[in-house]
Amino acid sequence: MVSEQFDRCHGILLQYAEFLSSAVTPSTYVQLVPPLEDLVYKYHIEPDVAFLIYRPVMRLFKSASSGEACWPLDGNEEGEPVSCDDMILHGDSSQKLIMWSDLLNTIRTILPTKAWNGLSPELYATFWGLTLYDLHFPKDRYDAETKKLHDNLKQLEDNSDNSSIAISRRKKDKERIQDLVDKLNNESDKHQQHVASVLQRLAREKDKWLSSGPDALKINMEFLQRCIYPRCVFSMQDAVYCATFVKTMHSLGTPFFNTVNHIDVFICKTLQPMICCCTEYEAGRLGRFLHETLKMAYYWKSDEAIYERECGNKPGFALYFRFPNSQRVPYAQFVKD
Incomplete structure (x- = not known):
């Protein structure tokens, strides 16, 4: 109740x-x-x-x-x-x-003073200030909607009714649909440029987001506790955003962010307690975050070439957390674990 x-x-x-x-x-x-x-x-x-x-x-x-x-x-x-x-x-x-x-x-x-031993206020502000719009450009969705509008235009052109009323109506409909196509293309270009600009800023700032400490494992736990957990159950869009932000941190090669440890801690150590603390709607949002996280992991697992391209040279797959440039987790070990 x-x-x-x-x-x-x-x-x-x-x-x-x-x-x-x-x-x-x-x-x-x-x-x-x-x-x-x-x-x-x-x-x-x-x-x-x-x-x-x-x-x-x-x-x-x-x-x-x-x-x-x-x-x-x-x-x-x-x-x-x-x-x-x-x-x-x-x-x-x-x-x-x-x-x-x-x-x-x-x-x-x-946050408590100890939270800043690994995290930085810059990362905290960035994580809580951004939205999914800033990180994700849904190209497939834009293309699908544009194709749908072009199909509507083609249907109008194929209409064989040549009465004056029908011709006038088709002309108005064509103008309306073409206007929508132009607006959608402009919105798509603007969104794509926006995401590129944001990622450019993040790439420039990522090196000061996290810092190494005596216990490097606590860095990921602090990030999960202070950022991911509160926001991934906030709304369905926030759940997708959290997974996208993690993927962005990995793709940018954020020093001291260990992607393997992040997935391991979330799924193996904290998922069950979190479920027990969730309301019905929060559990659904947590499930969406889990889905997006596993989709990312299974994509890397699906092919060794994909793994080497997207993970083989990233600090997130370093064997030793405190040394981002150390040896990487081999593909065989990642698939096995």
Whole structure:
């Protein structure tokens, strides 16, 4: 009964947050939402919910020098990389000026001090600030929708009714569909460029996300506990996002992030306790995250050539966690385990 009520309230929260972010302009939204520090400490909101509310505000951080590139994009109009250290929040002129470093300082106070032994505030801010739109370009979906529209155009052209009314109607329908095709192509190009720019920034920043410590195994556990677990059960889209973010960290070759250990700890050590702590809807989202994680692992397992291309030279498959450039896990051992 309690879990059902929690799921119902959580669903309303997601709907309200989505409505608020889409119903008002970004400049208005930043005036309505309190600073992250107030959300966490004044209103005592959990970090995962606080970032759900504050995430649209993070996209208003722009370069202080040029004022062009918005986080998390990388580069200004001249294509020059823009450092986060140079970013300020562009909101209402009457509000206090907030630097990106101020946001990181607030984030440092959210977690216990020991959590930062391996994690960095930069990784925490990046993980909680990004969305699936930033990391994944669904090319197949765009192509399928474009093909569907072209098929509709072809059907109109094949129509043999040559009456004046039919011709007039076909002309209007063609113009409407062609307009949709143009909009879809523009959206596709914009999305593809957006993802490429975000990945460019992540590739530039990945080296300072994690740091080696006396117990390198705790790095993955901290990342799971502070980032993956709270967000993968937050919504179905967040579940897919978490798996995509892990895959991105692996593909970028993030130092000290061990992909093999991440999968092992999640499935073999923490999955069962998590299921016992989930509500009905949270269990479904956790299942989606598990599905996406296993799909990634089975893809690597399906062929040795794929494994060597995508895993053989990545730090995520290093045998020794503290040494990202050490010997890699052989394909035979990965398949066996």
